[in-house]
Amino acid sequence: MTDAAVTAKTGGARPASPRRAPISASWLGVVPFLLFAGAFLILPTAYLVVGSFQGANGALTVQNYIDLIGPQTLRTYGNSIEISLVTAVVGGIFGFLLAYAVISGGLPPILRGTLMTFSGVASNFAGVPLALAFTFTLGRVGLLTLFLKGIGLDTYAGGFSLYTKIGLEIVYLYFQFPLMVLIIAPAIDGLKKDWREAAENMGATSFQYWRHVALPILMPSLLGSAILLFANSFGAQATAFQLTGGSIDIATIAISRQMRGDVLFNEGLGYALAMGMVLIMAVSIGLYALLQRRSERWLR
């Protein structure tokens, strides 16, 4: 490893190869990967970037971005952001409590492994089957809906609908809180028992321990995880599409409509919509990476 680093930096130690070759020759080894990533990830994204700066006639323009800040698209983004924020905060809090319960809450240790496996399943159980499962539960003729109606609580008459924002949030929480469990568990593991004992020895109450020790240490992880949850929900498409039949007004659905070439079809605007999403994702993931690095200072 170190040898390799030295070899590469000094520009060649293999006696058989010419003096300058190893630097360039070594890079040849990652060319297949770079080509593949270029063809299936970078170029397609670059295509959208270029398209977002082109008008209908192909000329350079920023009109698409001006259109992007129209009331219609702002509402679309607003809905996406609202849903993502709500599910990130609620899922984050509940996921944290759940992870804390099995790690440090005095529950039988076997529950931890079970919860972790279940979280792996549930955090990946998005998309069509999840939307269907909730339709069977809280849909118009869902089991829980009918049960509640039976005891005199008509949710749909009361204004609830699974196929709206609040419904989508309930469904998204199904994969959001397990994701929180998965990514916050290492941070909770990192809370050393000594810290708590030290605090207690100095006469701190449980509240003081949390207020002055545990929460400040956990804060970067908690914030970072919530941001990752935000990004996770922001990029979700299949669940919303299946649940609402594409009628809900969020960013991923708007892009799906542009792809299908539906009403209000505007190719350039579609590209700009996609770029707006990439930008929001990039900022979220960047913030997450930053907070993650900060949390590693304590939790190692």
Next chain:
Amino acid sequence: MSGPSINPIAAKAVMDGALAPQAQAGGRRTGLSARIVWWLVFVAGVIYFIGPLFATLLFSLKSRALPTASTDWFSQNLSAYTNLLADPQFTKTLLYSFVMGLITIAVSISLLVPTAYWVRLRLPQARRLIEFITLLPFVVPPVILVFGLIRGYKGPPVPLTGSDFGSNVLLVGAYVVLSFPYMYRAIDVGLRTIDVQSLTEASQSLGAGWARTLWQIILPNIRVSLLSGAFLTLAIVIGEYTIATFLARPAFGPYLSLIGGNKAYEPAAASLISFGLTWIAMGLIALLGRGSRVRVQVAAAH
């Protein structure tokens, strides 16, 4: 194996969990009242998790076969399942997605193992760049990726969306890209636990070339990581909806969506099957993780 939509963020979280060293169970004594509260939190989580699955199960059992059919319990209660299995589209789409999953795994491994190996051995200065690229799918969600693919490859110079073969290439390409974050991480962690340098030198001094070293020395040594990655890929590729739909592929995700719209009880059965298979994949990953940890500990004890 069948499952949900592909999501690099959740998949990577699973992989990180499987790769993390298992922490000792916290033995701190907790007061009774606090313990009751934590139990309540846990039970609430279990209810949220089980509820929709339970409703789906009941729905899938509601279907009734023709009244004249035999009266045994199976054909009375499981007709949603038997109908599903009798539907040729069910088997066909499931098989298609399964094969695409296998191809994705093969391409992903044969692309990422040599790359990670090479970076570790000869090109450490490329580590940050490669890692950055493997994490880009976090920023470009599937719906945007497929948007770029169908627009970028719809016409000259490389028209791919027009033919079945071309569309399959795009599908696998997209799935491989979405496997980057967790696959690369699994392989990298696997390589970290073995002495790549010494193994390579030993292998080459015995006369093996690069290909043979990779295939016979490196690959077997990181097989646990690779298997975890493979199961995860299968679990998330087979039910994938977004990319398969927009590429118009005859995959299981779009099929599930279709019957979800026009059938009553079969979608419930299909969702449950899909869920059960995801569970199997995740269980296998957890099992593999535990197994590898035991082996590491045994090795360390020598």
